[in-house]
Amino acid sequence: MVSRAFPTPGHDHGACAAQALAAAEKLCQARGARLTAVRRKVLSLVWQSHAPVGAYDLLARLNKGGGKIAPIAVYRALDFLMAQGLVHRLASINAYMGCAHIGHDHAAQFLICKDCGCAAELESPALRKALVKAVAGRGFTIDREIVEISGLCPHCKAS
Amino acid sequence: MVSRAFPTPGHDHGACAAQALAAAEKLCQARGARLTAVRRKVLSLVWQSHAPVGAYDLLARLNKGGGKIAPIAVYRALDFLMAQGLVHRLASINAYMGCAHIGHDHAAQFLICKDCGCAAELESPALRKALVKAVAGRGFTIDREIVEISGLCPHCKAS
């Protein structure tokens, strides 16, 4: 499920994953984009938790059980998924996470917990606005924005 | 010099570098931090331009002329320089740039031009404030913030 709160340790994550996969399926169908077996598998692996996962971790999970998929296959799948807005890349930790706001076409901001490894999208219009405004005076034309905030999530802070 | 505008192609960059190196020297002295030969050299290489530079680029420049310095030496120097706030790392491009606001102890934001490769620090209190505010409601404790905006600088836009 798309939750506005930071992912709770005990939540029904099966629902998150199922919802995300279903939405992806639907979106790709609508666009005529081909969500192939490999891509679908990678997407489901990305959604195994709310902790962003590295490409080689995904690769290992894919190959668990004797597969021989090469790194490039994972990167190609991730490229497709990112192009469709189904997955985000977190530059600060070289990892990938499922998008919780499929279809919104957003420039997202991320919260990353250093303790549990989970991440969440902030998607704050106010922050985005402040950013655009801050840049405006400098004569700079924005193409891409990366906002990644690391720290302690509420659940880890409590424990 | 510390310029508030995006670095101009024709500016007196020798002055930028000289000022930055002098400030670094002074700061380290005051702190009792050891700005050794390697570290000073790396810092000066970082300041060769306003375009963030990769660690292996720095390594190549260091070894130009037959040196045999290993990668780890560059990373150690960069670690020191970052710890002292003299250099920033840009996660989105795996590159390093000199800090233009030595001593301010700031959480900086960066503008990166895709065309000329130059970068500048934004250091907008308003943006920082908006970010903190946006996160506030989520119960998240901020440790580190990464804001990297890529696009076209005013000079490249003009040409």
Added chain:
DNA sequence: TCGTATATGTAACGTTATAACATTTTGAAC
């Protein structure tokens, strides 16, 4: 079914960063 565009397979390679351990340098205490 033909032909082309898209997707995947295969192998090698490039780039970025760190681990582990030996040696040297530094600066202060004696």
Added chain:
DNA sequence: GTTCAAAATGTTATAACGTTACATATACGA
């Protein structure tokens, strides 16, 4: 000045992340 420990550097190898190049297979409309 000698001694000693901390800090810095040297050395070697390896981990982690990502891409190039080219061959093959699959999908899908004409």
